[in-house]
Amino acid sequence: MSLRVLNPNAEVLNKSAALNMNINAAKGLQDVLKSNLGPKGTIKMLVGGAGDIKLTKDGNTLLKEMQIQNPTAIMIARTAVAQDDISGDGTTSTVIFIGELMKQAERCIDEGMHPRVVVDGFEIAKKATLEFLEKFKTPVVMGDGPDREMLKMVARTTLRTKLYESLADQLTDIVVNAVLCVNKPEEGIDLFMVEIMHMRHKFDVDTRLVDGLVLDHGSRHPDMKRRAENCHILTCNVSLEYEKSEINAGFFYSNAEQREAMVVAERRSVDERVRKIIALKNKVCEGTEDNFVLINQKGIDPPSLDLLARAGIVALRRAKRRNMERLVLACGGEAVNSVDDLTPDCLGWAGLVYEHVLGEEKYTFVENVKHPNSCTILIKGPNDHTIAQIKDAVRDGLRAVKNTIEDEAVVRGAGAFEVAARQHLVNDVKKTVKGRAQLGVQAFADALLIVPKTLAENSGLDTQDVIISLTGEHDNGNVVGLNQHTGDPIDPHMEGIFDNYAVKRQIINSAPVIASQLLLVDEVIRAGRDEVCFLISSLLNGHEKILFEIVALRRAKRRNMERLVLACGGEAVNSVDDLTPDCLGWAGLVYEHVLGEEKYTFVENVKHPNSCTILIKGPNDHTIAQIKDAVRDGLRAVKNTIEDEAVVRGAGAFEVAARQHLVNDVKKTVKGRAQLGVQAFADALLIVPKTLAENSGLDTQDVIISLTGEHDNGNVVGLNQHTGDPIDPHMEGIFDNYAVKRQIINSAPVIASQLLLVDEVIRAGRNMRKPT
Structure with missing residues (x-):
């Protein structure tokens, strides 16, 4: 109401x-x-x-x-x-x-x-x-390595809750081997390095683990090999086609000859990059039966494909970004962004690379790698429903095995x-x-x-x-x-x-x-505004780039710039013209934590911090929102205590004591009917201990009688919300803010008094509809 x-x-x-x-x-x-x-x-x-x-x-x-x-x-x-x-x-x-x-x-x-x-x-x-x-x-017991049999039992238990028994038992080895493949004891387990691919082909029992990678595209030239063994793998992110400039620029020519000259120059630039790749291929494959495979994240135009095909190189373009890191972990070598300093050390290795055509789709398999730290689970099934079920089960199985290794317990x-x-x-x-x-x-x-x-x-x-x-x-x-x-x-x-x-x-x-x-x-x-979604704010969110042993984070939030200086020391600079060592701060440890698809960077162990972070964790948004509200109130409570240099005994002790003081002492000094107002104010103070008792499932009348009786005997007491008995708040360590109590006593009676003195409520104004 x-x-x-x-x-x-x-x-x-x-x-x-x-x-x-x-x-x-x-x-x-x-x-x-x-x-x-x-x-x-x-x-x-x-x-x-x-x-x-x-x-x-x-x-x-x-x-x-x-x-x-x-x-x-x-x-x-x-x-x-x-x-x-x-x-x-x-x-x-x-x-x-x-x-x-x-x-x-x-x-x-x-x-x-x-x-x-x-x-x-x-x-x-x-x-x-x-x-x-x-x-x-x-x-x-992990010992020198995880207990494979225990991992298989955990995976089998999880998979059998999602799939029929025989298929679950078959997938058990696949899931366990996939997790062990990407397990790095010193770095942890990154399940994103397990690629889950699916093909609507054959039956669910044909699902298998590929000790390498499966790419969902093939080569783009008819003369390139469809199957190659003993392959050197070059993983790169280099444009092998003419691209427009990233900035707004114009090229002007006055005749057809100048235009042709410009086209030739552009072609020459791309061809030089291709020839450097061909030179590396000739260097590592000369005198052997080895093959050379180029997997490029960017594009390769037809003339470049022709050059590569004539050189016997299998080239794949437009590889997905997520597969670039997986390729390096699976095959070895390095992902290069330039062809200027290519060496054999940049190359990975795969025993077999072949193309599989399924209808209008092409898949390229990179298999038989030497020391894979990335792999692919290739899910097969006759229809999308079966594939979706297997995919959900496999993901749960991977997490189950990962949890067992990290928990070291079941x-x-x-x-x-x-x-x-x-x-x-x-x-x-x-x-x-x-x-x-x-x-x-x-x-x-x-x-x-x-x-x-x-x-x-x-x-x-x-x-x-x-x-x-x-x-x-x-x-x-x-x-x-x-x-x-x-x-x-x-x-x-x-x-x-x-x-x-x-x-x-x-x-x-x-x-x-x-x-x-x-x-x-x-x-x-x-009723009211839309619900607000509470999320954990990251300290510093960004993409890390390593260059000459420098860890770089970009797009740091503006609010964190001052905090960083206060935490680490140094100065926030707006120009690199006059950089000196005095501009630098210090942190004993900086590390990145990956949580799902989010990344968080921790800057810790600073020398003389004047700024810090409270990292709130919880299983869901509701819990996090509750903790965040509580922490904010707690921070203000501590701040108020330091500034006030005083506290007030809590658990309803102040309200009971103030009420008794008003009734026993102040009321006697007031003449006339104003005594009734003092009595009403005094009784209103008891709403705090009454509400504490009611919210604890206690009898409010018994509680008030007990508290006021103890006070009349000279004891300052509050309410024990567990038992309903009077307690000494000072002994129990229950204190309220002095500033909060003072503000309540100051403001609440003012508002109540103003409301009591209202004699008319008039609803009128510009937006009021005029009577007809």
């Missing part, structure tokens, strides 16, 4: 309606995705507005392409998609876990529990579950962790929790069972029998999961069923946060 006064056009859902909307949205999204979970999960058909069809059981794909309109469901979907972006899997598990947390919380709230109490129980259970996960995980799967964590919460953790928060811990524990329950349901098994069997085995000291074929308990370790540690940790971290936020929503307001 109050918001209707502020904005008559606003759509408002009150506390119970908002809670019901959030719970129903979470359960609805859960019902859509839960049938996809596990190897026995079903497939969804997505039909687009233009009639295009996609078959998938990948939760990430479904959430990205489904048209979700409910705001709560959108929030959950974004969280789940962020889960996939961070850890590469666990999208469906995140959605069904959030839905089950909301469902279990609904039962508690229907019995009269305050949502805050449920949320407190969730927080205790989340912390305990994460600690249990650290003990439950299975370490993976978690036993088939629902084993969820059953073990649930029994730990019920048998051990719940006993240590006091009060009604126990019910929140129980609700969290029961929600964990949604994973084995869903696995059983998708396999056509009786969920109750399965849960009784699994929990019984666990109580007997056995760590077991579910055999989806028979319904019997199995040892996941013996069966080779493992999940990613990073995925499980991310699910346990993010799902309860979103569920708690949704449970604490007391109003849904559909």
Whole structure:
């Protein structure tokens, strides 16, 4: 009702309606995705507005392409998609876990529990579950290299949830070998160096790993070889055609002879570049059966192709930019931007280069390289639906293997962790929790069972029998999961069923946060400006160029220029005419961090920093936005404390003390009916401790009586929001800003007084429609 006064056009859902909307949205999204979970999960058909069809059981794909309109469901979907972006899997598990947390919380709230109490129980259970996960995980000993058998088991577990069993087993070796190919222990794993190509050709079982690169184009000259062995590879970004100038320039001639002379000069320039490449070919191939292959990012015109073909060089033009780095990593050598200083050291090597024609498409295979640090997974299938399914599965498999190598740990799967964590919460953790928060811990524990329950349901098994069997085995000291074929308990370790540690940790971290936020929503307001998307701002974003051992970053944001000088020292210069060492700052470490397609440059270990960066991390935009708001408030609070040189005891202590002072001391000095105004002001101060108590699920009357009684006994006390008991804020370290309290006491009564003295509200003005 109050918001209707502020904005008559606003759509408002009150506390119970908002809670019901959030719970129903979470359960609805859960019902859509839960049938996809596990190897026995079903497939969804997505039909687009233009009639295009996609078959998938990948939760990430479904959430990205489904048209979700409910705001709560959108929030959950974004969280789940962020889960996939961070850890590469666990999208469906995140959605069904959030839905089950909301469902279990609904039962508690229907019995009269305050949502805050449920949320407190969730927080205790989340912390305990994460600690249990650290003990439950299975370490993976890397030693001299990754444990290939363990990696294969992890990849197989992931792939079998996306594809049928025999195909998943075949792709397991492909995925593991691809990750090990690009694994550099000193630099980490860059999955972008694994090229995923697809050909609508033959069958899905013909998918294979190419120890090199597959380019989606062929040579452009009929006389060039279609198959070459023992090839020297020159990777370059050099224009072998006449190009217009990058600046606006004009060439003028007065007769035809001058024009012909200019054309000849232009041709001569391009031909000289080609002849330098031919000279290098002759140098390295003379007296051998070796071949020479040129792969150029820029264009090659027909005359240049003719020269190269006559020299026996296979030339490919317009290679994609993303493949240039991959070519060097796969074949060796260097990518050159000029032909002026070509040497044999610039060349890579491939045992076989051949062209494959499929319909009107041409593909060039670069294979049998010596020490590949880049490779290609060539996906084949009879139709686009099959190829899309395999591509989604392969990407998840690559991330699963990468996570295992980086985590050096795995978690036993088939629902084993969820059953073990649930029994730990019920048998051990719940006993240590006091009060009604126990019910929140129980609700969290029961929600964990949604994973084995869903696995059983998708396999056509009786969920109750399965849960009784699994929990019984666990109580007997056995760590077991579910055999989806028979319904019997199995040892996941013996069966080779493992999940990613990073995925499980991310699910346990993010799902309860979103569920708690949704449970604490007391109003849904559909009005106001468009939603603002909060993103992490990069410190310095740019492309790094290495030249003569100088690391160069361009297009630095203007706001960071002053910060850089304050952090590193030196001066920001606008001219290079008078450069001196005094202009330079200093940093002990500068490094680049790649996150997906984004790059961040860190400038650290400066000597005397007068500027710094708070790097906020989180699984989704909602969490990041919350942390960002909290950090800004925290910075202002510390700044105010330094400037005020004073603080005020918090937890409602000041408001209770001020109220008692007004009632017991000030009111007696006031004459007449103004005493009633003093009493009203004093009672209004109690709204702070009352609201703290109400938001904690406590009885407000009991709390106020207890606090005022303690104050009358000479104790300055505030509210313990966990127990409802009075506490000494000074002993507990709870303080508010003096400036904030002072501003509130100064401004709020002024506004209230002005509003009380309004005797007429007149709605009139220029834009007011004149009465007819």
